Amino acid sequence: MxxxxxxxxxxxxxxxxxxxxxxxxxxxxxxxxxxxxxxxxxxxxxxxxxxxxxxxxxxxxxxxxxxxxxxxxxxxxxxxxxxxxxxxxxxxxxxxxxxxxxxxxxxxxxxxxxxxxxxNTGQQSELVHYANYEINLTRREIKDKEKEKMIDLTNKEFELLLFFLKNINTAFGRDDILRHVWGDNYYGSDRVVDDLLRRLRHKMPELKIETIYGFGYRLL
CATH class of the missing domain: 3.40.50.2300 (Response regulator)
Known part of the structure; x- marks a missing residue:
């Protein structure tokens, strides 16, 4: 290599x-x-x-x-x-x-x-499908099959997406999302979750992420 x-x-x-x-x-x-x-x-x-x-x-x-x-x-x-x-x-x-x-x-x-x-691209790729998105968890790549184009996410955007995909229909507060995506050592405003989520929604508008006011979010 x-x-x-x-x-x-x-x-x-x-x-x-x-x-x-x-x-x-x-x-x-x-x-x-x-x-x-x-x-x-x-x-x-x-x-x-x-x-x-x-x-x-x-x-x-x-x-x-x-x-x-x-x-x-x-x-x-x-x-x-x-x-x-x-x-x-x-x-x-x-x-x-x-x-x-x-x-x-x-x-x-x-x-x-x-x-x-x-x-390692030689390993078996784990694929997840959501709406028109084909998400390669192994290579951390996302394809919009309808538009025939790749979607570029930052590392944190992908980690947030992965967290939601693993917990579909489960609601999480901002603190839960911070702990799972940023880790226990993050010290800062929980509003960083809202900003990251806004960017993820913009890049992947077909994601059905529900806002639970006063609590947090969940992917449907």
């Missing part, structure tokens, strides 16, 4: 590159966002992106470019800044995982293996 690793700390990048190569991954290292952006259309299995990079192009810019071009590569974000904020931003933009610095090479390798296993 082929990995692109974007990291401006040269000593760290060389250590990680050696670990990845030792595990059998063909690994290319970029030390700035500008050089990485030149290869944004390449077909690789995984990008490992540091958020803060030397130059004007950040890890955020790179993942936005990947998603805009429909690049199917998996993405792992790393960052040493405000970890909670970076993690939320990275996952919202569609990354598959997030790793805070400092991290051990072995921990990164384990994350790489887990992400690539989930993204």
């Amino acid at each position: 082929k990995i692109y690793y974007v990291e401006d700390e040269k000593d760290l990048s060389e250590i990680i590159r050696k670990y990845l190569v030792r595990e059998g991954y063909e690994t290319t290292v970029f030390h700035d966002g500008e050089s990485a952006m030149e290869h944004i259309n390449d077909r690789v299995d995984l990008w490992i992106l540091d958020i803060m990079l030397t130059g004007e192009i950040s890890g955020y810019d790179l993942i936005k470019a990947l998603k805009q071009r429909g690049n199917p590569a998996a993405v792992i974000f790393t960052s040493a800044r405000d970890q909670d904020l970076d993690k939320i931003m990275g996952l919202e933009l569609g990354s598959d995982d997030y790793l805070a610095k400092p991290y051990s090479p072995r921990e990164l390798i384990l994350r790489v293996k887990a992400v690539l296993k989930r993204r």
Whole structure:
């Protein structure tokens, strides 16, 4: 499998590159966002992106470019800044995982293996059908069969959709949704649920998500 690793700390990048190569991954290292952006259309299995990079192009810019071009590569974000904020931003933009610095090479390798296993296109895909939507749970892809087009969701939008699909006709309050989609360590306004739900409804208007005023939501 082929990995692109974007990291401006040269000593760290060389250590990680050696670990990845030792595990059998063909690994290319970029030390700035500008050089990485030149290869944004390449077909690789995984990008490992540091958020803060030397130059004007950040890890955020790179993942936005990947998603805009429909690049199917998996993405792992790393960052040493405000970890909670970076993690939320990275996952919202569609990354598959997030790793805070400092991290051990072995921990990164384990994350790489887990992400690539989930993204392995050779495994049997689990499909769910709802209205005109064909939802590939394995590859995290959604197709509108009537319009013959793919629907792009962020990681959190897909997690919310998955949560509803697994609990059709069951009502959940905002706190329940926060816990299942954002995790127990999220600290912030529960209104983030309303915003995420609004975006999901916009992208998938055939979803019959009922608002239960004063309580929460359920998928019918």
